[in-house]
Amino acid sequence: MSFISLAKEAPVLNLKGGNISESTLVYHDGSNSISLGFYYWAGTVWVPIGGFNNGSSGGTAITMGSNEYFVDGTHELFLQGAFHPMSHQASRFGATLGYSNYRLGSVYITNGVFTTSDMNPKQNVKDISYDLDEILQLKTISYNWKHNDKLGNTVIPPQQQERKTGFSAQQVSELIFEVVQTQSWIKTDENGN
8 A cells, every 4th residue: 555645544445435444554565755664544644553664774674653663784773762661660670771691782872871869769878988998999900801802703802802991890899899789689480480
């Protein structure tokens, strides 16, 4: 089927006469500069609900709604639209991005990362007795990861890998143990998986 306009019922017709019923579902072929995919009639306009096409990045584009879509690139996934949990996650049992054994390589962010420092949602608040002396004992280190860095199938030799800078979690846990996470709760199904 090929739309003329998203604001017109045509070319879809009600075979019994009159207007087509709301929630009529059709598949548009991608012509007329209107994105290919599934649309439903909302009384005055066709609303996109999902679709697929060969994206510009060499993979498949999956449309979800009017503005959101994923594009399967070459070894990467692109997202158009916002990305957030389905509900507010006040506890650490909420949505997680990565895990201790499934880490993200690099995260690039324009406006910074925000954590909640507001006192209103907190309880059982206690001062920590550490002072600047403990902080000054922390040693900064530079290092390479032990795992093989790869770019595609090419292993990057250790001497050419990017050096990282940071702290040793083991040393930080000896000086200020509360700031190092050593265990976490995980969700399992009824079989413990």
